Amino acid sequence: MRSVIDIKDLSTKELEEIIAVAEDIIENPDKYAHKCDGKKLATLFFEPSTRTRLSFEAAMYELGGHVLSMSDAGSSSAAKGESVADTAKTVSCYADIIAMRHPKEGAPLVAAMNASVPVINAGDGGHNHPTQTLADLLTIHREKGRFDNLTVGLCGDLKFGRTVHSLINALTRYTNIKFVLISPEELKVPSYVKNEIKECGHSYVQTKDLSEFMPELDILYMTRVQRERFFNEEDYLRLKDSYILTPEKLATAKSDLSIMHPLPRVNEISVAVDDDPRACYFKQVLNGKYMRMSLILKLLEVL
Amino acid sequence: MNIDSIKNGIVIDHIEAGKGMEIYNLLRLDLLDCSVAIIKNATSSKMGRKDIIKIDAKIDIDMDILGYVAPTATVDIIVDGSLCEKKKMSLPEKLTNVIFCKNPRCITTTEQELPNIFNLTNREKREYRCAYCETRASEQ
Structure with a gap:
């Protein structure tokens, strides 16, 4: 019985296996339509999230499984003071697998330590969001056909942006990645993430200017500055x-640039960019569902 | 200054000068019934000054706490008046309820019955991170 709390819980070989299965699901959806017949996924969302929860639920339905959903923490036993550990033990009695989102960092790990079924971290505060990284990886794989020799621009909130840290961790496993880190001074990538890039033999540049390295980029990963990560409203409004x-x-960008975004966006990508063939963010949403299907299959060991 | 040598017990030697009382408290030696001596600022050829704790009983010492707080320390086990075993400290891989996570976003801040677990993530830099939220201990 395995859980996935952090993208680091999956080896490079396993990531590639999950991608290969996702590609096969895209090609042969009928083959997978009954793989999870009789199985139940519990989605425990202690923090509002529409897309991730719906993506998990759609994934389970497309595998032939069922979904038990808890999407409003206010109406759950958590509001009565039940611990994450007790919730995990209880839900293990009903479901075959759990997807959990929680505002507190580490809550899905606590769930995994106590559950008797696999737990998938569907986002714990600003900490980890491994299935978003899986969606990002499948998108890069489908758009670029490779994970090596890429110049990857990451733009926006690089300090609190969990998707950015996890994506960097996943890409540093490959060779010759140049990271272009584009952020305001206050939202720069933490030093431990930069050390990780260097230790794995890759390079990075930091800039405050979105246009400076635009002509070099193979991928531009935009992120939202998230209100919920700030304690201070003033700082949020300023940034x-x-x-x-x-x-x-985008005028100076490569013709095969891939523009990505974990969504939801607020205004950091103008709607006018949506019609650009280089925009991949809605494909990324779809890819997320396929990767969640593939991950569910792996953790339920039904392949 | 003379302190009687012990017959059956433990000597925690080579403690960095000034840390003796902290270790006494962390190891909860105040709860023991036996004689316990803390020698502060003893002369040491290796360290200049050091603290020493002598415990006149064979007790189980929490080596994780000691390894974290006093990595230079040695633990001498004395049996029938002679040195039976000498243990050197090393940084423990995992600390449970020795240091506490101060990240306000960490699950341990709301669920206080959870053990505070820190994992050693970089031995050279003596870096520990919270097992739940991965916040570095020294960042707190």
Whole structure:
């Protein structure tokens, strides 16, 4: 029985296996339509999230399984003071697998330590969100056909942005990645993430200017400055409009650039960019569902 | 200054000068019934000054706490008046309820019955991170 709490819980070989299965699901959906017949996924969401919960639920339905859903922490036993450990033990009695989102960092790990079924971390505060990284990896794989020799621009909130840290961790496993880290001074990548890049033999540059390295980029990963990560409303308001991607800013970009975003966006990608063939963020959403299907299959050991 | 040598017990030697009382408290030696001596600022050829704790009974010492707080320390086990075993400290891989996570976003701040677990993530830098939220101990 295995859980996935952090993208580091999956080896490079396992990531590639999950991608291969996801690609096969895309090609042959009928083959997988009954793989999870009779199985139940519990989605325990202690923090509002529409897309991740719906993605997990759609994934389970497409595998032929059922879903038990808890999406409003206010109406759950958590509101009565039940611990994460007790919730995990209880839900293990009903479901075959759990997907959990929680505002507190480490809560899904506590669930995994106590559950008797696999737990998938569907986001714990600003800490980890491994299935978003799986969606990102499948998108890169489908758009670029490789994970090596890429110049990857990451833009926006690189300090609190959990998707950025996990994606960097996943990509540093490959060779010759150049990271272009684009953020305001206050939202720069933490030093331990930069050390990880260096220790794995990759390079990075830091800039405050979104346009400076645009012509070099193979991938541009935009992120939102998230209100919920700030304790101070003033700081949030000052930084939220730091970077806005527009068709004009893309004028110098490569013709095969892939523009990614974990979504939801607020205004950091202008709607006018949506029609650009380089925009991949809605494909990324779909890829997320396929990777969640593939991960569920792996953890339930039904392949 | 003379302190009687012990017959059956433990000597925690080579403690960095000034840390003796902290270790006494952390190891909860105040709860023991036997004689316990803390020698502060003893002369040491290796360390200049050091603290020493002598415990006149064979007790189980929490080596994780000692290894974390006093990595230079040695633990001498004395049996029938002679040195039976000498243990050197090393940084423990895992600390449970020795240091506490101060990250306000960590699950341990709301669920206080959870053990505070820190894992050693970089031995050279003596870096520990919270097992739940991965916040570095020294960042707190």
